Amino acid sequence: MGSMDAISVIRTKRDRGELTPDQIDWVIDAYTRGEVAHEQMSSLAMAIFLNGMTRTEIARWTAAMIASGDRMDFSALPRPTADKHSTGGVGDKITLPLAPLVAACGAAVPQLSGRGLGHTGGTLDKLEAIPGWRAHLSNAEMLDVLRDAGSVICAAGDGLAPADKKLYALRDVTGTVESIPLIASSIMSKKIAEGTGSLVLDVKVGSGAFMKHLDDARELASTMVGLGTDHGVRTVALLTDMSTPLGRTAGNALEVRESVEVLAGGGPADVVELTLALAREMLDAAGLPDADPAKALADGSAMDHWRRMITAQGGDPDAPLPQARETHILPAPSSGVLTTLDAYAVGLAAWRLGAGRARKEDPVQAGAGVEMHAKPGDTVVAGQPLLTLHTDTPEKLPYALEALDGGVVVGAAEAGFHASPVVLERIG
Amino acid sequence: MGSMDAISVIRTKRDRGELTPDQIDWVIDAYTRGEVAHEQMSSLAMAIFLNGMTRTEIARWTAAMIASGDRMDFSALPRPTADKHSTGGVGDKITLPLAPLVAACGAAVPQLSGRGLGHTGGTLDKLEAIPGWRAHLSNAEMLDVLRDAGSVICAAGDGLAPADKKLYALRDVTGTVESIPLIASSIMSKKIAEGTGSLVLDVKVGSGAFMKHLDDARELASTMVGLGTDHGVRTVALLTDMSTPLGRTAGNALEVRESVEVLAGGGPADVVELTLALAREMLDAAGLPDADPAKALADGSAMDHWRRMITAQGGDPDAPLPQARETHILPAPSSGVLTTLDAYAVGLAAWRLGAGRARKEDPVQAGAGVEMHAKPGDTVVAGQPLLTLHTDTPEKLPYALEALDGGVVVGAAEAGFHASPVVLERIG
Numbered sequence: 001m002g003s004m005d006a007i008s009v010i011r012t013k014r015d016r017g018e019l020t021p022d023q024i025d026w027v028i029d030a031y032t033r034g035e036v037a038h039e040q041m042s043s044l045a046m047a048i049f050l051n052g053m054t055r056t057e058i059a060r061w062t063a064a065m066i067a068s069g070d071r072m073d074f075s076a077l078p079r080p081t082a083d084k085h086s087t088g089g090v091g092d093k094i095t096l097p098l099a100p101l102v103a104a105c106g107a108a109v110p111q112l113s114g115r116g117l118g119h120t121g122g123t124l125d126k127l128e129a130i131p132g133w134r135a136h137l138s139n140a141e142m143l144d145v146l147r148d149a150g151s152v153i154c155a156a157g158d159g160l161a162p163a164d165k166k167l168y169a170l171r172d173v174t175g176t177v178e179s180i181p182l183i184a185s186s187i188m189s190k191k192i193a194e195g196t197g198s199l200v201l202d203v204k205v206g207s208g209a210f211m212k213h214l215d216d217a218r219e220l221a222s223t224m225v226g227l228g229t230d231h232g233v234r235t236v237a238l239l240t241d242m243s244t245p246l247g248r249t250a251g252n253a254l255e256v257r258e259s260v261e262v263l264a265g266g267g268p269a270d271v272v273e274l275t276l277a278l279a280r281e282m283l284d285a286a287g288l289p290d291a292d293p294a295k296a297l298a299d300g301s302a303m304d305h306w307r308r309m310i311t312a313q314g315g316d317p318d319a320p321l322p323q324a325r326e327t328h329i330l331p332a333p334s335s336g337v338l339t340t341l342d343a344y345a346v347g348l349a350a351w352r353l354g355a356g357r358a359r360k361e362d363p364v365q366a367g368a369g370v371e372m373h374a375k376p377g378d379t380v381v382a383g384q385p386l387l388t389l390h391t392d393t394p395e396k397l398p399y400a401l402e403a404l405d406g407g408v409v410v411g412a413a414e415a416g417f418h419a420s421p422v423v424l425e426r427i428g
Numbered sequence: 429m430g431s432m433d434a435i436s437v438i439r440t441k442r443d444r445g446e447l448t449p450d451q452i453d454w455v456i457d458a459y460t461r462g463e464v465a466h467e468q469m470s471s472l473a474m475a476i477f478l479n480g481m482t483r484t485e486i487a488r489w490t491a492a493m494i495a496s497g498d499r500m501d502f503s504a505l506p507r508p509t510a511d512k513h514s515t516g517g518v519g520d521k522i523t524l525p526l527a528p529l530v531a532a533c534g535a536a537v538p539q540l541s542g543r544g545l546g547h548t549g550g551t552l553d554k555l556e557a558i559p560g561w562r563a564h565l566s567n568a569e570m571l572d573v574l575r576d577a578g579s580v581i582c583a584a585g586d587g588l589a590p591a592d593k594k595l596y597a598l599r600d601v602t603g604t605v606e607s608i609p610l611i612a613s614s615i616m617s618k619k620i621a622e623g624t625g626s627l628v629l630d631v632k633v634g635s636g637a638f639m640k641h642l643d644d645a646r647e648l649a650s651t652m653v654g655l656g657t658d659h660g661v662r663t664v665a666l667l668t669d670m671s672t673p674l675g676r677t678a679g680n681a682l683e684v685r686e687s688v689e690v691l692a693g694g695g696p697a698d699v700v701e702l703t704l705a706l707a708r709e710m711l712d713a714a715g716l717p718d719a720d721p722a723k724a725l726a727d728g729s730a731m732d733h734w735r736r737m738i739t740a741q742g743g744d745p746d747a748p749l750p751q752a753r754e755t756h757i758l759p760a761p762s763s764g765v766l767t768t769l770d771a772y773a774v775g776l777a778a779w780r781l782g783a784g785r786a787r788k789e790d791p792v793q794a795g796a797g798v799e800m801h802a803k804p805g806d807t808v809v810a811g812q813p814l815l816t817l818h819t820d821t822p823e824k825l826p827y828a829l830e831a832l833d834g835g836v837v838v839g840a841a842e843a844g845f846h847a848s849p850v851v852l853e854r855i856g
Contacts, residue, residue: 006601006603007602007603010603011603014603014604037466037601038466039467039469039470039598039602040601040602041467042468042470043470043473043602044603045471046442046470046474046475046478047474047478047603049442050442050474050475050478050479051478173434173467173468174435174438174468174470174471175434175468175475176442176471
């Protein structure tokens with residue numbers, strides 16, 4: 001009698017109470033062990049979604065998820081560790097140039113990354129477009145790549161925060177993803193368990209992000225910064241714009257190509273700006289405030305680190321990238337200014353073209369995606385190519401075009417256009 | 429694209445939208461077939477619990493659960509059918525005397541009943557205390573008993589509202605039981621599928637009931653009356669008191685004994701009052717307003733119908749009832765007036781003594797329970813027996829006594845006592 005049970009934990013949150021530390025520790029541990037059933041955790045997740053959690057509850061929930069598995073330790077490395085996490089957006093290939101760039105500036109970058117689900121892409125899917133590149137490394141291999149190349153981008157091992165792995169998969173199928181307490185604890189449990197010394201969070205805001213509104217993004221960011229700080233990880237967050245895609249490509253091989261352009265000193269201005277802003281934050285947090293990432297892009301040392309990292313993970317940095325079998329051009333419907341190029345519309349189109357997956361077990365098309373020939377604010381002429389759609393499955397083209405309907409708007413030239421800055425706010 | 433899927437249904441309710449008829453039909457059917465997973469239905473159930481459903485949604489949800497299985501049909505019977513459903517309470521043995529009483533007055537009473545779970549007892553558990561009595565009948569057997577005895581009390585077959593059966597078991601383990609839309613649709617889908625022509629609902633209010641407050645009980649009652657009426661079932665509801673147990677016993681064999689006392693023309697006043705009130709409503713709804721249930725209790729015809737029903741279902745109405753191995757007397761702590769005899773406390777004590785089950789698969793003790801020697805308002809003398817606890821597992825006595833702590837209060841004689849009426853309101 002009176003012992004811990006799932007129903008009493010669910011009722012506490014359902015009835016707007018605060019979960020005790022014992023309830024949280026018990027439910028996370030019992031769920032990991034399979035004693036609490038999926039259907040019990042999903043009703044608890046929905047109660048958390050609708051009734052929220054206090055900062056105290058979120059901190060304990062995160063700690064319990066960390067305690068469910070192993071912790072990594074990079075303290076034996078001779079260099080300070082720095083890591084970055086993005087909450088996910090469209091065309092967000094920043095990790096690709098950023099990790100070798102920060103490595104080139106003197107930090108060690110152990111970047112555990114994920115796959116895309118829904119309309120947002122995944123870093124591992126993008127890098128797997130490079131022939132031979134491997135996402136799955138043992139802990140020993142990961143440390144070797146990190147020592148040799150200064151950075152490593154790979155999948156998290158099974159031992160890291162297994163409670164989060166289980167809960168994340170559950171949330172994905174039960175409509176309980178977009179909850180600030182659950183997102184914050186999921187991200188931070190993995191990042192803290194990973195053992196990085198410092199962490200920069202890129203919290204996306206806008207149509208292509210989980211957080212559509214600035215105040216939600218601000219709350220998510222400050223929750224995560226608080227969690228990191230409490231666990232001894234130097235943590236800062238940038239709130240960045242995701243109302244329009246980053247750069248000029250959304251898709252796997254397409255984004256690798258654009259990332260290599262940035263590492264070669266070129267690339268779209270917004271991608272370069274965000275890469276440098278995040279690099280400076282990471283280097284600051286890692287205790288290397290005097291490093292100059294702009295120089296490392298210009299002098300080829302970032303590109304050099306990229307080639308070492310890709311090679312160390314089995315990839316051929318010189319191999320031609322896969323191309324989609326078919327392309328389809330979307331022309332400008334009229335002359336004027338491109339006023340809207342909606343991130344969600346482009347992300348959904350890229351997904352439907354084959355760049356993303358509907359279920360975890362689905363494959364992705366390496367060559368599929370959307371190439372953008374104009375950015376919001378650009379002047380365009382009727383009939384000029386606005387977008388090129390790439391796909392191996394042209395029967396899906398109508399659905400991709402349907403996704404873009406209303407998401408691409410050309411306005412009168414005199415209407416004017418107010419561009420959003422890339423970095424909106426800094427928290428930390 | 430745009431096809432029906434569980435996540436979009438969950439999101440609609442989660443975000444406080446109204447589910448469309450198509451969404452409801454699809455999700456109930458897909459859950460019954462196993463295409464919608466338990467963890468998806470449980471997060472939907474929690475969203476319904478917290479965000480509610482409109483009357484339109486509840487009506488469609490109920491219709492979809494009815495459509496998930498078979499419907500019974502008693503229209504071939506020469507007599508009008510009448511049924512009663514109680515939302516469950518402590519000491520609520522009313523179905524036992526009521527079904528044969530109403531049969532004795534000329535209606536046919538096909539009473540599909542359930543088992544107890546938690547602190548409330550179940551009609552089938554009580555009747556199984558009678559040696560030989562069988563709860564599980566085929567449809568043909570059920571009709572035979574109904575023809576011979578005028579009433580039948582048995583378990584619902586597997587084909588009746590299977591969606592409800594599955595959802596009820598799920599709600600039980602996911603903290604989503606006490607939701608008015610889910611309770612109303614669960615009860616009414618079974619009762620409408622059962623095919624009764626009229627239905628009287630006994631909606632309990634108070635500490636021993638699901639509904640602790642009169643306004644909640646009123647909403648549940650009017651929701652159910654609306655559902656029944658919409659499906660062509662003449663439906664009325666009585667709101668009745670469940671702040672203190674009904675009668676003087678809570679337990680299986682103990683309640684059978686008390687029911688037989690009522691059928692013999694005796695028994696506790698509150699049990700007789702409620703049995704007659706419900707009988708009059710059932711006879712009215714069945715189109716037999718001139719029947720006289722008080723006479724049928726007094727002249728032995730109700731008892732005669734009881735004996736025929738029990739015998740037809742394999743039971744021996746003359747066999748001695750099982751008795752618990754041990755008893756323990758709780759004396760009055762002081763002299764005065766019994767001001768509180770809390771229904772929940774007594775129900776929990778009876779449960780812990782072995783009268784109820786913690787999990788569906790557990791057995792119950794036929795003899796276990798609580799016998800009450802005084803009712804609220806009675807004058808008691810210090811040291812006189814207040815309660816007798818019956819159990820086969822005396823090691824559970826301390827837990828039963830703990831459950832009663834604070835639930836049995838003797839006040840000063842001059843403090844006065846205001847008794848609650850048995851029937852609080854009528855809706856329909």
